[in-house]
Amino acid sequence: MKPDESRIAYDGKLIDVTVERWGDHEREIVEHPGAVAVVAVDREGYVTLVRQQREPARKLLVELPAGTLEEGEEPAETARRELAEETGLHGGDWRSVTTFWTTPGFCRERMHLFFAEGVEAGDASPDEDEDVELVRWPVAEIERHLHEIEDAKTLAGLLLFLRDREAA
Amino acid sequence: MKPDESRIAYDGKLIDVTVERWGDHEREIVEHPGAVAVVAVDREGYVTLVRQQREPARKLLVELPAGTLEEGEEPAETARRELAEETGLHGGDWRSVTTFWTTPGFCRERMHLFFAEGVEAGDASPDEDEDVELVRWPVAEIERHLHEIEDAKTLAGLLLFLRDREAA
Numbered sequence: 001m002k003p004d005e006s007r008i009a010y011d012g013k014l015i016d017v018t019v020e021r022w023g024d025h026e027r028e029i030v031e032h033p034g035a036v037a038v039v040a041v042d043r044e045g046y047v048t049l050v051r052q053q054r055e056p057a058r059k060l061l062v063e064l065p066a067g068t069l070e071e072g073e074e075p076a077e078t079a080r081r082e083l084a085e086e087t088g089l090h091g092g093d094w095r096s097v098t099t100f101w102t103t104p105g106f107c108r109e110r111m112h113l114f115f116a117e118g119v120e121a122g123d124a125s126p127d128e129d130e131d132v133e134l135v136r137w138p139v140a141e142i143e144r145h146l147h148e149i150e151d152a153k154t155l156a157g158l159l160l161f162l163r164d165r166e167a168a
Numbered sequence: 169m170k171p172d173e174s175r176i177a178y179d180g181k182l183i184d185v186t187v188e189r190w191g192d193h194e195r196e197i198v199e200h201p202g203a204v205a206v207v208a209v210d211r212e213g214y215v216t217l218v219r220q221q222r223e224p225a226r227k228l229l230v231e232l233p234a235g236t237l238e239e240g241e242e243p244a245e246t247a248r249r250e251l252a253e254e255t256g257l258h259g260g261d262w263r264s265v266t267t268f269w270t271t272p273g274f275c276r277e278r279m280h281l282f283f284a285e286g287v288e289a290g291d292a293s294p295d296e297d298e299d300v301e302l303v304r305w306p307v308a309e310i311e312r313h314l315h316e317i318e319d320a321k322t323l324a325g326l327l328l329f330l331r332d333r334e335a336a
Contacts, residue, residue, distance in 0.1 A: 001226045010178035010185055012196050014274055017178055017185065020223055027223045028180050030198050030275070055188055055195045056276040057269050058169045066273075100318045101225050103270035103277055105234075106182055107198070108224040111320065150268045152279065152320040159327035 003027075014068070032109035035102075036079040037066040037153045039161045040089050040116045046136040047161075048087050048119075049154070053131060062135055063151045064158075065089075066111075075112035083116065085125050086132055092119035097160060102152060113157050115164070139165070171195075182236070200277035203270075204247040205234040205321045207329045208257050208284045214304040215329075216255050216287075217322070221299060230303055231319045232326075233257075234279075243280035251284065253293050254300055260287035265328060270320060281325050283332070307333070 003020035009028070010017035016031040041047050054061045067082030069075060076096060084090045097113045126132050137145055142158055149155050171188035177196070178185035184199040209215050222229045235250030237243060244264060252258045265281045294300050305313055310326055317323050 001221070001223075003223065009180065012177065012185060013194075014196050015185070015198065017180060017183070022223060026181075028182050029224045030183065032274070035273075053169070054269070054272040055169075055171065055190060056197045056274065057272050057278075061269070061272055063272070068273075098315070098318075098323075100320050100323055101222070101229070102320050103275065104222040104225050104229055104231070104319055105203075105236075106200070106224065107271065107275065109271055110225075147266070150266075151272055152268050152270050152324055155266075155268055156320055156323040156327065159324065159331065163327065163330075 028106060030107040032107060034069040034110045035066060036075050036112045037064040037157055038079050038083045038114045038116050039064060039157050040083055040119050041139060042119050045139050047139055047142060048089060049135040050086055051133040051135050061151050062148055063154045079114045087134055088122035088124040089119040090122050092116045111153050115161060196274060198275040200275060202237040202278045203234060204243050204250060204280045205232040205325055206247050206251045206282045206284050207232060207325050208251055208287050209307060210287050213307050215307055215310060216257060217303040218254055219301040219303050229319050230316055231322045247282045255302055256290035256292040257287040258290050260284045279321050283329060
């Protein structure tokens, strides 16, 4: 599956836009390096999320710890790095759960989802332009917080985590 | 919550890219009109999904029927229109379930999720550049198909639907 033609229409910092011609139609595609997100649960049975300003939404959103793949980095490595940077959490038992496209109609961002259980506290070191507040919920209370979630990867990740626990 | 400055960096067909300055940092934001997705279940107890070529993913993906908001159109109206166009399904009992951002780090696409139960079959009328195959699963078999889903809205939508049924 390959386009007949492809041209870069916008060359940005995090993202580019490519216009691809497929037969008689054109597709405008946002190029993105891909990303990771982690459902991280500590030994006390709390899941840690992050609340941060999201300029596209014009509000603070509560989300799974997440980040963008760097060149040449394996998703599992990115996930451990981003979790430690944003929350200080490290160690624990890790599982690669699934991958999905965040919005596959027009964007090439693939999201790699991990579960990390039994993680341990440590010191966070967020990027300068990240103002991140940690949010901890007991796993048993995730269900009643779901209505607060307005982010697709976080909804999918927490719901998959709950099903996985129920099946165990 | 407002940027200090904003400029259009790319003026595209479906999307634009805006660069916003917030204090000492800049954000590159993909502008999108917003979208809808529908978990549609018919009177026989089947959920209908669509399998279509997704150029950003370079493959066919199975997804909820979905579409882009048109100017001045209410999300509920878009959802009924898109469901009927893509699948022919119409009627039934509709609920607005939740809204979420598909990828809020860099994209202003807000997704409105609906459940439509008891929908009835009819004739589809897909757009010319949409080559859509309908996929029907008995609701009781959604669970074992979840691993085939590689789209965030579809994962979130089906998982929310399953929880809702279990709670009922």
